[in-house]
Amino acid sequence: MKVVLPLKVNGDDYEVAVPPHWTLLEALRYELRLTGSKQGCDKGDCGACTVLVDGKPVLACLTLAVAARGKAITTIEGLAHRGKMDPVQDAFDESGALQCGFCQSGMMMSAKALLNERPDPTEEEMRLALSGNLCRCTGYTKIFDAVRRAAQLQAEARRVALGQDEG
Amino acid sequence: MSRTPLHRPSPHESALGHVTGRARYVDDLDAPPGTLVAQVVPSPVAHARITRLDVTAARAVPGVHAVLTAADIPGVNDIAPVAHDEPLLAEGEVHCVGQAVAVVVAESYAACRAAAKAVVLELEPLPAILDLEAAVAAGSVQGDLHEMRRGDVDAALASAPVRLSGTYRTPGQDHFYLETHAALALPEEDGALFIHSSSQHPSEVQAKVAEVLGLPRRMVRVQVTRMGGGFGGKETQGAHFAALAALGVRATGRPVRIWLNRDQDMTQTGKRHPFYSEYEAGFDEAGHILGFKVKTWADGGWSMDLSKAILDRCLFHLDNAYYIPSLYFFGQVARTNTPSNTAFRGFGGPQGMAVVEEVMNRAAERLGLDPAEVRRRNYYGDAPRDRTPYDQVVEASRSARIHAELLETSDYEVRRAEIEAFNASSRVMKRGIALQPVKFGISFTHSVLNQAGALVLIYADGSVQVNHGGTEMGQGLHTKMRTVAAHALGVLPEAIRVMATATDKVPNTSATAASSGADLNGAAVKQACETLRGRLAEVAGTTLGVPPAEVVFEGGEVFARGGAGRKLAFGEVTQAAYLAQVSLSATGFYRTPDIRYDAKAGKGKPFHYYAYGAAVVEVEVNGLTGEHRVRRVDILHDVGDSLVPTIDRGQIEGAFIQGLGWLTCEELVTDAQGRLRTHSPDTYKIPALGEAPPDFRVALLTGATQHDVVHGSKAVGEPPFMLALGVVTALRHAVAAFLPAGAEVGLKVPATPEAVLRAVMGA
Ligand code: FES
Ligand code: FES
Numbered sequence: 001m002k003v004v005l006p007l008k009v010n011g012d013d014y015e016v017a018v019p020p021h022w023t024l025l026e027a028l029r030y031e032l033r034l035t036g037s038k039q040g041c042d043k044g045d046c047g048a049c050t051v052l053v054d055g056k057p058v059l060a061c062l063t064l065a066v067a068a069r070g071k072a073i074t075t076i077e078g079l080a081h082r083g084k085m086d087p088v089q090d091a092f093d094e095s096g097a098l099q100c101g102f103c104q105s106g107m108m109m110s111a112k113a114l115l116n117e118r119p120d121p122t123e124e125e126m127r128l129a130l131s132g133n134l135c136r137c138t139g140y141t142k143i144f145d146a147v148r149r150a151a152q153l154q155a156e157a158r159r160v161a162l163g164q165d166e167g
Numbered sequence: 168m169s170r171t172p173l174h175r176p177s178p179h180e181s182a183l184g185h186v187t188g189r190a191r192y193v194d195d196l197d198a199p200p201g202t203l204v205a206q207v208v209p210s211p212v213a214h215a216r217i218t219r220l221d222v223t224a225a226r227a228v229p230g231v232h233a234v235l236t237a238a239d240i241p242g243v244n245d246i247a248p249v250a251h252d253e254p255l256l257a258e259g260e261v262h263c264v265g266q267a268v269a270v271v272v273a274e275s276y277a278a279c280r281a282a283a284k285a286v287v288l289e290l291e292p293l294p295a296i297l298d299l300e301a302a303v304a305a306g307s308v309q310g311d312l313h314e315m316r317r318g319d320v321d322a323a324l325a326s327a328p329v330r331l332s333g334t335y336r337t338p339g340q341d342h343f344y345l346e347t348h349a350a351l352a353l354p355e356e357d358g359a360l361f362i363h364s365s366s367q368h369p370s371e372v373q374a375k376v377a378e379v380l381g382l383p384r385r386m387v388r389v390q391v392t393r394m395g396g397g398f399g400g401k402e403t404q405g406a407h408f409a410a411l412a413a414l415g416v417r418a419t420g421r422p423v424r425i426w427l428n429r430d431q432d433m434t435q436t437g438k439r440h441p442f443y444s445e446y447e448a449g450f451d452e453a454g455h456i457l458g459f460k461v462k463t464w465a466d467g468g469w470s471m472d473l474s475k476a477i478l479d480r481c482l483f484h485l486d487n488a489y490y491i492p493s494l495y496f497f498g499q500v501a502r503t504n505t506p507s508n509t510a511f512r513g514f515g516g517p518q519g520m521a522v523v524e525e526v527m528n529r530a531a532e533r534l535g536l537d538p539a540e541v542r543r544r545n546y547y548g549d550a551p552r553d554r555t556p557y558d559q560v561v562e563a564s565r566s567a568r569i570h571a572e573l574l575e576t577s578d579y580e581v582r583r584a585e586i587e588a589f590n591a592s593s594r595v596m597k598r599g600i601a602l603q604p605v606k607f608g609i610s611f612t613h614s615v616l617n618q619a620g621a622l623v624l625i626y627a628d629g630s631v632q633v634n635h636g637g638t639e640m641g642q643g644l645h646t647k648m649r650t651v652a653a654h655a656l657g658v659l660p661e662a663i664r665v666m667a668t669a670t671d672k673v674p675n676t677s678a679t680a681a682s683s684g685a686d687l688n689g690a691a692v693k694q695a696c697e698t699l700r701g702r703l704a705e706v707a708g709t710t711l712g713v714p715p716a717e718v719v720f721e722g723g724e725v726f727a728r729g730g731a732g733r734k735l736a737f738g739e740v741t742q743a744a745y746l747a748q749v750s751l752s753a754t755g756f757y758r759t760p761d762i763r764y765d766a767k768a769g770k771g772k773p774f775h776y777y778a779y780g781a782a783v784v785e786v787e788v789n790g791l792t793g794e795h796r797v798r799r800v801d802i803l804h805d806v807g808d809s810l811v812p813t814i815d816r817g818q819i820e821g822a823f824i825q826g827l828g829w830l831t832c833e834e835l836v837t838d839a840q841g842r843l844r845t846h847s848p849d850t851y852k853i854p855a856l857g858e859a860p861p862d863f864r865v866a867l868l869t870g871a872t873q874h875d876v877v878h879g880s881k882a883v884g885e886p887p888f889m890l891a892l893g894v895v896t897a898l899r900h901a902v903a904a905f906l907p908a909g910a911e912v913g914l915k916v917p918a919t920p921e922a923v924l925r926a927v928m929g930a
Contacts, residue, residue, distance in 0.1 A: 029194075034188070036187070036189070037188075038345070039428075040345045041847060046345065075188065076186075076188035089187065092185075092186050093183065093186045099817055099818075100346070101179075102395030102641075104185050104186070134345070134855055136343050137345075137641045138821045139821050141820060143856075
């Protein structure tokens with residue numbers, strides 16, 4: 001009693017056979033072996049399983065795998081582009097935000113979603129974007145700094161891409 | 168030295184793995200095809216006799232490979248770390264809701280659930296004791312009592328100008344490590360097992376698995392790559408799940424994975440011990456404590472686990488940073504029908520300090536003095552005010568210095584005056600400010616545990632593997648060990664790989680606990696590296712034509728002191744050493760010197776040294792709703808000469824927030840049947856970004872070298888947790904502003920909005 005499901009993850013097309021009650025998180029972790037998305041609570045309260053579906057943040061533990069059919073899914077493993085790290089990755093790497101790291105991919109995906117939507121977010125928008133992500137190790141301050149830094153790096157990258165970086 | 172990573176900021180040793188999603192935790196590992204999953208069948212009731220346990224039908228559920236009970240254990244049915252009082256699978260009786268009665272091993276969790284439903288479990292109810300106060304009243308205790316005394320406390324209390332008495336209760340706390348308990352057990356040849364465990368104590372997992380299976384320890388190897396948080400919750404309790412998985416391997420011959428979902432983790436595992444205390448205290452008019460009498464009970468849950476040591480540490484911290492001339496302390500572990508409580512950051516220390524802090528607050532409020540000043544007057548000082556209740560001498564207490572520096576840098580006096588003015592004019596919102604000192608003893612109080620080992624391997628190409636006995640749970644231990652090794656060998660940190668903790672590399676290790684991971688393992692790593700550097704110096708000395716003592720290792724280069732002459736690459740020297748048939752592996756070992764404790768007498772020197780710190784906390788309370796928030800926190804903390812300051816700051820911030828959770832928003836609720844009702848984050852609230860102080864300033868004490876500890880550093884994991892006690896004092900300050908002058912503040916912890924509102928209403 002499995003359903004065969006086409007999934008588009010990190011730009012690659014897959015076909016997975018999963019029980020119909022499986023969540024997207026289970027399909028990613030246990031079928032596709034993309035284990036960067038974590039299971040912290042399994043009921044939508046911790047944010048550790050955050051992935052992007054069509055660019056928007058989604059809790060993979062609350063999303064049925066079948067509901068993701070035909071949509072573009074991005075996980076932490078897909079953040080880097082052609083071997084180049086995403087500004088969010090560079091920012092989290094630099095800022096020393098991480099301790100145990102278990103919350104980290106969810107935090108980063110929430111941050112990525114925010115920056116997709118609002119390239120130049122306000123502090124309030126950043127707070128809101130991270131409000132659903134729990135961390136048990138840090139005092140959140142460095143994580144917040146990392147998101148701020150990611151916004152900066154992304155803006156710089158955009159300027160470079162537009163060739164406006166002179167002066 | 169110019170080119171050492173020591174005492175400098177450092178990126179996390181697996182930062183890259185984390186930001187790319189490649190860093191693996193136990194449940195992320197690639198298990199071989201055919202791996203089965205296991206799930207516990209928990210007791211549904213708090214206390215009962217098992218009259219029938221029949222798993223025949225459960226075994227017949229499709230996809231199920233085994234349903235195992237106590238009768239299926241080939242070795243010893245015991246998983247207790249110390250007292251041999253905790254069967255892995257229930258035998259005859261169940262003692263709490265959630266206790267493991269059987270374990271199902273199946274092809275899917277769905278099959279496990281179906282099989283669990285098919286288990287026939289008939290129970291005859293027995294009376295259950297569900298909370299600590301009831302246990303104390305009923306005399307339900309376990310283990311020995313622990314006492315400390317000094318002077319004639321009754322006389323001191325009788326003649327004290329200010330007398331206080333009361334009871335105080337501190338709550339439990341769920342660890343809520345983001346990664347729940349997990350293990351993956353793999354069969355090896357000849358009946359041996361290889362176990363990946365999310366555990367702070369791989370050697371104990373190895374020992375317990377071996378006992379349960381009736382094997383010598385050499386047949387079991389345990390590996391811990393990293394944990395998604397531990398905080399003490401994986402010190403003993405990871406062994407249960409590893410042993411259940413191992414039992415599954417034994418029964419089926421297949422690899423077995425076990426992973427708890429959040430509800431299972433919260434309902435089946437122990438938490439921070441609630442403590443209940445009765446106290447009497449006497450002060451003089453100037454706020455000096457004269458006598459202190461405390462009887463305290465820890466809620467151990469249904470078995471001992473580590474409760475005795477936790478009770479001990481509570482008693483060792485009933486003084487916090489204060490000299491108490493006469494005293495009597497009494498402590499005992501109570502037994503209740505709840506999951507066995509266990510280690511949690513601070514390990515009884517926070518619960519002990521909370522009592523003396525309550526007393527300091529009440530005394531200050533009674534005397535109309537600034538609570539910070541009352542604390543200052545009571546700090547340890549010169550002899551005879553330098554003796555702890557257990558007679559250890561507090562050498563050169565840093566409390567007074569930290570107090571003075573922090574008052575200054577946090578602008579305490581000015582802000583306190585501003586707050587008084589604000590409170591006089593604001594009706595609904597009131598503010599409070601407080602200074603909280605911490606003195607915390609460093610060492611395992613069971614002295615034998617203070618030992619550690621390391622194994623360092625250098626390959627001929629000059630790259631290095633470091634193995635040590637400590638586990639990485641997010642506290643940055645591996646990064647610190649890499650720093651220590653890089654410094655000792657004079658190589659770049661990138662030349663070093665810190666290996667997963669493995670019982671086949673370093674045997675008989677202690678838990679990574681008691682904040683001691685870096686102190687103990689750091690000293691062992693340093694020793695091993697220095698042995699190897701000594702050997703390499705001989706080789707390089709020959710090439711460079713100088714005596715070995717004149718050879719310098721720095722930044723990946725090897726050269727003669729003074730820098731003149733040839734510079735060899737580290738890899739050239741190691742290659743030369745290989746060709747010269749020199750051994751390039753070495754072990755290191757360390758044991759803390761000069762600590763001992765006589766529990767009968769209540770005297771000794773249980774701690775190698777003390778860690779100090781203080782926080783100034785400002786809060787704001789809404790008098791209509793009881794809602795409150797922390798506005799600003801300033802911390803000055805003593806980590807000695809920090810091995811890696813970025814890591815220590817992270818530890819300080821994180822510990823404070825965890826303490827804030829314990830004291831203000833995390834509330835465990837158990838119903839009349841002994842079932843935990845708050846078993847997921849929708850009902851159990853840990854601090855989120857919104858609770859973090861918007862203004863959070865952390866500084867490390869300078870000029871604070873700690874002699875006799877690796878590179879002058881100090882332990883950091885637990886001490887800052889207790890700085891959060893300042894939140895309670897600050898809340899009391901704000902609450903008092905709502906009350907008539909001189910009224911007693913009755914604030915309970917956790918100081919949830921509800922508790923604060925009660926206090927504001929004087930209820
Ligand atoms: S696992 Fe999805 S929100 Fe916690
Ligand atoms: S770093 Fe451990 S949960 Fe956030």
